[in-house]
Amino acid sequence: xxxxxxxxxxxxxxxxxxxxxxxxxxxxxxxxxxxxxxxxxxxxxxxxxxxxxxxxxxxxxxxxxxxxxxxxxxxxxxxxxxxxxxxxxxxxxxxxxxxxxxxxxxxxxxxxxxxxxxxxxxxxxxxxxxxxxxxxxxxxxxxxxxxxxxxxxxxxxxxxxxxxxxxxxxxxxxxxxxxxxxxxxxxxxxxxxxxxxxxxxxxxxxxxxxxxxxxxxxxxxxxxxxxxx
Amino acid sequence: xxxxxxxxxxxxxxxxxxxxxxxxxxxxxxxxxxxxxxxxxxxxxxxxxxxxxxxxxxxxxxxxxxxxxxxxxxxxxxxxxxxxxxxxxxxxxxxxxxxxxxxxxxxxxxxxxxxxxxxxxxxxxxxxxxxxxxxxxxxxxxxxxxxxxxxxxxxxxxxxxxxxxxxxxxxxxxxxxxxxxxxxxxxxxxxxxxxxxxxxxxxxxxxxxxxxxxxxxx
Numbered sequence: 001x002x003x004x005x006x007x008x009x010x011x012x013x014x015x016x017x018x019x020x021x022x023x024x025x026x027x028x029x030x031x032x033x034x035x036x037x038x039x040x041x042x043x044x045x046x047x048x049x050x051x052x053x054x055x056x057x058x059x060x061x062x063x064x065x066x067x068x069x070x071x072x073x074x075x076x077x078x079x080x081x082x083x084x085x086x087x088x089x090x091x092x093x094x095x096x097x098x099x100x101x102x103x104x105x106x107x108x109x110x111x112x113x114x115x116x117x118x119x120x121x122x123x124x125x126x127x128x129x130x131x132x133x134x135x136x137x138x139x140x141x142x143x144x145x146x147x148x149x150x151x152x153x154x155x156x157x158x159x160x161x162x163x164x165x166x167x168x169x170x171x172x173x174x175x176x177x178x179x180x181x182x183x184x185x186x187x188x189x190x191x192x193x194x195x196x197x198x199x200x201x202x203x204x205x206x207x208x209x210x211x212x213x214x215x216x217x218x219x220x221x222x223x224x225x226x227x228x229x
Numbered sequence: 230x231x232x233x234x235x236x237x238x239x240x241x242x243x244x245x246x247x248x249x250x251x252x253x254x255x256x257x258x259x260x261x262x263x264x265x266x267x268x269x270x271x272x273x274x275x276x277x278x279x280x281x282x283x284x285x286x287x288x289x290x291x292x293x294x295x296x297x298x299x300x301x302x303x304x305x306x307x308x309x310x311x312x313x314x315x316x317x318x319x320x321x322x323x324x325x326x327x328x329x330x331x332x333x334x335x336x337x338x339x340x341x342x343x344x345x346x347x348x349x350x351x352x353x354x355x356x357x358x359x360x361x362x363x364x365x366x367x368x369x370x371x372x373x374x375x376x377x378x379x380x381x382x383x384x385x386x387x388x389x390x391x392x393x394x395x396x397x398x399x400x401x402x403x404x405x406x407x408x409x410x411x412x413x414x415x416x417x418x419x420x421x422x423x424x425x426x427x428x429x430x431x432x433x434x435x436x437x438x439x440x441x442x443x444x445x446x447x
Binding site: 133 | 279280281306307308309310311312313314316318320322323324333334336376377380
């Protein structure tokens with residue numbers, strides 16, 4: 001019952017790889033967008049805010065379809081990517097990364113934005129009088145003081161990616177060994193008459209992986225907190 | 230020498246509309262004290278010199294370096310002005326140790342004012358490894374003064390550095406401030422609403438009221 005087959009192990013590793021890449025891909029854009037929304041007032045602020053949050057309210061399948069229209073092999077950008085660089089995102093694990101990244105983006109932005117809003121701007125002002133440029137101020141004062149938001153955002157994005165189904169299956173497909181992550185594998189097994197036992201194993205595995213991810217993140221947060229005290 | 234001749238017009242200031250004209254010269258080694266009631270514009274004046282606020286008109290110059298000139302549209306950002314600003318609340322960076330705070334504004338090379346000297350004068354050696362949350366109010370202000378000095382400023386601005394301290398702590402910190410001014414010979418602007426405090430530190434005292442700086446003769 002508890003011995004993982006090579007195929008199941010490959011599914012878990014693929015899911016972890018996609019989730020980790022999703023966090024890495026999102027890190028810079030999410031920090032940038034969170035800073036923009038937290039610290040800058042500009043024309044269209046509310047519209048940008050709404051667009052960022054769109055994936056939270058749209059059905060994942062709709063987003064998957066939109067990604068297909070944009071980045072699919074015959075999509076507006078996808079065609080150009082394929083013709084110029086032979087890059088095809090559909091039916092490729094990078095497609096799964098992008099699909100889950102789009103879904104996780106608002107979660108990460110929200111967490112970092114909240115943390116940035118809690119950083120006292122007067123400390124940034126003090127840093128500037130000490131000769132720190134805005135970039136240095138951000139990297140040495142703002143970001144370290146908002147680390148818990150970055151960490152929380154990373155955990156949320158990782159977990160969202162582990163559980164992502166709709167956008168991934170629509171955009172990246174359900175290709176064994178390439179884009180079949182844990183939720184997609186469970187779905188596939190539930191569609192076959194003899195797949196119940198294997199599906200249950202993957203469900204338990206899913207729960208274990210998620211709990212492990214949360215425990216690791218809590219441990220990381222405690223360590224960071226200790227180092228900053 | 231710091232030369233200031235500026236006008237500040239803030240019709241929407243928090244307490245009441247502010248119209249301020251400040252004109253003075255501050256040579257090296259001199260400490261100018263500015264007194265004034267709350268909302269008279271003392272902090273606004275210091276922040277304008279530090280580049281955190283833009284005056285409505287006028288000129289700010291430090292030696293040969295032009296920091297602000299309204300007519301020539303010159304406005305150096307705060308990080309390009311060698312100013313040591315000590316805030317009312319210290320504003321130490323909570324995630325850094327005292328030593329990291331002190332080193333934050335230090336140039337990598339050619340430091341005229343060096344860490345051991347500052348640590349010695351302000352008697353903060355035992356605090357170096359601590360975090361700001363582990364310091365008393367007086368210790369925090371001493372570290373804040375040290376941090377401002379290690380920026381290698383050409384002018385030292387002190388914005389009510391003792392306002393958050395009780396009388397006993399004030400008496401403890403005041404000698405350090407006088408020692409710093411005497412040792413480093415920086416042109417210093419010391420702002421407070423407490424007359425005795427200003428008189429004890431400054432060589433000459435000005436009163437800021439109704440938007441004008443007037444010298445206090447006695």
